[in-house]
Amino acid sequence: MDTSYEGGSPMQPTVINMNTPAVQPQSVQSFEMSQDQEVVLSREVDQKKPEVVQAVNNHDMADILLADSKKMGIGTVLENLALGKYRDGVLDIEDTDFKEGEILDEVERRDPTLDERKHDVLSYVVEQSASDPLMQQKLGEVACEMIANGQDINPEILQEEAFKRYVEEKDKQEGFSLEEKVLSIEEQFADLLNENDELRAQLQEFKGLVKQQSETMQTMALALLELAKKLHKEKEDEKEKTSLLELLILLMGAFLQEMSSSENDKQGKNTKLDISKLAILSKNEAQK
């Protein structure tokens, strides 16, 4: 028995060649969806609609924010966003300077209605499944089975069964079982939690370093200032006083640099204090 199957694009007739009187070629020539299939598809689209529409909206919103930032400046865009003027990725254009006609064009451009979006998604699914060789293969398989079982080929049942198998096969191929989806989301969630923990740890470390630096700086500043006061009083020569202060300031700077370098060492950088330079400096100061 010849059961070869020729598929066509969704807009062109799809033909099944089966040399048996039970076949009703006319009824399966064009791939038109039955009401049940449309219901199944609509349900699928409805299930995916919120996430699809949300993703589309978020992506649109990001693009609009980027374009408006270039046009109006980042500050203005952030202020508008804070005031909720970009809800659903659409700028509330009441506050902009468009003329009436332009406003309508702008609204149409930026806000295709939900129905249009849904229609787009539905058409896309229908188009894709109809032109998919897998769907055509499933139609052929179901038709063969019905003939082999001596059943009359009912086009509605044929298409429904074929579409059901097509969806099952697709899910299997793409590995999108519910458990796997949940696992994938859980993994993503765990990654985000880890990332969050790392950032918090970084923040704590950063705060600790700032605090430690500030405390050490204050202690050193107090000690050095006491020393400076004492020496300043003891010395009578103005030149000597100034050079002494310069040396103290340099030492303070060097200490602070050393503190910073210990922080940099943690990040793999080597910026250790050059003691020999300090020694030469001190010697020069003493000679003055």
Next chain:
Amino acid sequence: MKNFEEFKKDVEREIMIKIIMGLRYGKISQKKAEVLAQEYTRLMQFKNTDELFSQMANIVEKYSEMLEVYLKVASEYFSQKKEYALSEARRYLQVAQYDKALAVLQGKETY
């Protein structure tokens, strides 16, 4: 050295980048984008760099995006602040104004 306005611009730009990238890659919702923008407007009301970063340090606990912005921009601020304190202290020490030098080093003077 960056001034207050330049730090504000840096914060503004980084927040905007976080919002756009977050929305584009599905990391944040539109609601969260709005909340971040609201936090930005609050931050922009401060009058100096110290206040700006001290307020940011308070809100980073709540928003990881703000934490990333803070870690990127604040390190430059602290390093600059240290240099400023040293140079000011040096100036005061040269004219024997020890108390003022101490105040600068203790961070009592607004940067």
